[in-house]
Amino acid sequence: MNSKLTLKAAFISLMMLAVFLGAWQLATQPKESVVQASADSEYAAMMGKGKEQSGFPTPGMVGKSFVTYLSDPFYDKGPNDKGIGIQIAYSLGRVALGFLLATIIALPVGFMIGMSPLLYKAFDPFIQVLKPISPLAWMPLALYSLKDSDISGIFVIFICSIWPMLINTAFGVSSVRRDWINVARTLEVNPLRKAFLVILPAAAPTILTGMRISMGIAWLVIVAAEMLVGGTGIGYFVWNEWNNLALPNVIFAVAMIGVVGMFLDLFFGWLQKLVTYRE
Amino acid sequence: MSTHFLTVESLKKVFPATNGVANLPVFDDINFHIDKGEFVCIVGHSGCGKTTILNVLAGLDEASAGEAFMDGREVRGPSLDRGVVFQSHALMPWMSVLGNVAFAVKSKWPDWSKQKIAEHCTGYLEMVGLGHAIHKKPAELSGGMKQRVGIARAFAIQPKMLLLDEPFGALDALTRGTIQDELLKIVQATHQTVFMITHDVDEAILLADKILLMSNGPHAKIAEIVEITMPRNRTRQGIHHDPQYYKIRNHLVDFLVNRSKTYAGAEAEMFHDAKNPPVVRPGLEGDLAAVVAMPADKPVQQLKQVVNQ
Numbered sequence: 001m002n003s004k005l006t007l008k009a010a011f012i013s014l015m016m017l018a019v020f021l022g023a024w025q026l027a028t029q030p031k032e033s034v035v036q037a038s039a040d041s042e043y044a045a046m047m048g049k050g051k052e053q054s055g056f057p058t059p060g061m062v063g064k065s066f067v068t069y070l071s072d073p074f075y076d077k078g079p080n081d082k083g084i085g086i087q088i089a090y091s092l093g094r095v096a097l098g099f100l101l102a103t104i105i106a107l108p109v110g111f112m113i114g115m116s117p118l119l120y121k122a123f124d125p126f127i128q129v130l131k132p133i134s135p136l137a138w139m140p141l142a143l144y145s146l147k148d149s150d151i152s153g154i155f156v157i158f159i160c161s162i163w164p165m166l167i168n169t170a171f172g173v174s175s176v177r178r179d180w181i182n183v184a185r186t187l188e189v190n191p192l193r194k195a196f197l198v199i200l201p202a203a204a205p206t207i208l209t210g211m212r213i214s215m216g217i218a219w220l221v222i223v224a225a226e227m228l229v230g231g232t233g234i235g236y237f238v239w240n241e242w243n244n245l246a247l248p249n250v251i252f253a254v255a256m257i258g259v260v261g262m263f264l265d266l267f268f269g270w271l272q273k274l275v276t277y278r279e
Numbered sequence: 280m281s282t283h284f285l286t287v288e289s290l291k292k293v294f295p296a297t298n299g300v301a302n303l304p305v306f307d308d309i310n311f312h313i314d315k316g317e318f319v320c321i322v323g324h325s326g327c328g329k330t331t332i333l334n335v336l337a338g339l340d341e342a343s344a345g346e347a348f349m350d351g352r353e354v355r356g357p358s359l360d361r362g363v364v365f366q367s368h369a370l371m372p373w374m375s376v377l378g379n380v381a382f383a384v385k386s387k388w389p390d391w392s393k394q395k396i397a398e399h400c401t402g403y404l405e406m407v408g409l410g411h412a413i414h415k416k417p418a419e420l421s422g423g424m425k426q427r428v429g430i431a432r433a434f435a436i437q438p439k440m441l442l443l444d445e446p447f448g449a450l451d452a453l454t455r456g457t458i459q460d461e462l463l464k465i466v467q468a469t470h471q472t473v474f475m476i477t478h479d480v481d482e483a484i485l486l487a488d489k490i491l492l493m494s495n496g497p498h499a500k501i502a503e504i505v506e507i508t509m510p511r512n513r514t515r516q517g518i519h520h521d522p523q524y525y526k527i528r529n530h531l532v533d534f535l536v537n538r539s540k541t542y543a544g545a546e547a548e549m550f551h552d553a554k555n556p557p558v559v560r561p562g563l564e565g566d567l568a569a570v571v572a573m574p575a576d577k578p579v580q581q582l583k584q585v586v587n588q
Contacts, residue, residue, distance in 0.1 A: 179365055179367055179369035180369060180371055182339055182357075182363070182365070182369065183363075183365070183371070185338075185339060186337055186338070186357040186358075186359075186361065186362070186363045187357075187359060187382070187383050187386040187387070187436070188357060188359050189386050197382065198371065201371070202371070202373075204373075275373075277372040277373040277416075277418070278372060278416070278418040279372045279417075279418060
């Protein structure tokens, strides 16, 4: 029953893809020019005649760029010509580092805030003001004070992924069921054991939700950050190909960003499932 | 210092003012005691503060005035000496049944080996008839089974006293009956000292040695202490045939329906001494009961109480 549904859904998905590609092909198909008589095609091209290109790449051209890049994803021919695998690895590395730093800070601080209603209230105004700031707005300050574009990129990831984790951790910890806390109290469980064996598992689903949101934002932000700081990474790759006016490559990179983002989200979804408990 | 195992003296609870309006005390001048090995039930209408009293005894809540002593020491904060069974079972859903009990046992005896803890826990889980389900998660169990785990967890730490907050309140009648039987058997075997809240008069008669009757709040008091004079080896099946059973039951129901409202105010203090609530034995013959129950130091008030009945 369920697999039948999946099969049907897959069929419809494929149909939609086919319709999309077909429409794309139709919209970008090169049109034959009316003036065919002219002898010199080069002259015709210079006059803007001859085979008329719409400018936007056809699915075929993009497909070719898929094949080229995916067939050799890890080549390295100097600073401006690296394989897509290497570029994505750079981006993932930055995201991982920034995210890790944010986790190291957000989880303990969130835990502390969640445990103490006083700190919750005291921290709240700062969190509320800092949370809505676009992470890229920090970029000039980061570049100025850190004096390194690479570290600035990591800092931007750090600053954008810290808030959802902090808020969710604090919320999850503060709303652990009273009963469970009382059980731990009547058993005279020491604070460390209580934190790790009662509060952490009880709040884990909420914390993981925060981490999943953070990771989503981090992956959105890294592309923009790399466009700004340049050098390496998938964001830089997009910008570089745009400067080359190689739109098929840009479209290819855009698709890759989506695929990697999906896998990151799937991974955190899987983690979330691991810690979710049924009451 | 009294010689009783647990003594509660002049206990009072006022909840903090809401919106600037001071609250009346839920209960005040609560006095009672429990001896070692006694099973005491507390019965009263909702809102008279039964759960608050239990939480104070558990160390989870603080009284506004008065104190409780257990085993010669003042009750201050939670302690492993007092096991609590919560109304909502309060099992940790991410731990297995065994894990839940082991968590408690490990808290009591931190140096025990894994093996020893597992054996100890399994023993108590078998005692409540859950030997087959020790590796299940609480979510896979029925309400009755979850509550059994809660009971096993409380017994497993071998507390000096067990506090039960309406443990069977959320169960259906059939399940409740079976677990009552099990609890009865365990308590008869272990001579555990128990303090239990219940709304179920029959449950109280079946399980208790004495029942504390609480009047309605605010200013709730211990109105009476009813001694259950039926033999201790009673069973759920046989209890209805005891001639005392309906006398006790009628007495309790009569209190809850008619008399529980009449203990507040100055008038009530004329005939009721909250420091020394009358002990009654409705199971024995009516006249005899009054005489037997009369405390030596308060004969007059006691008589008034009996007349009032």
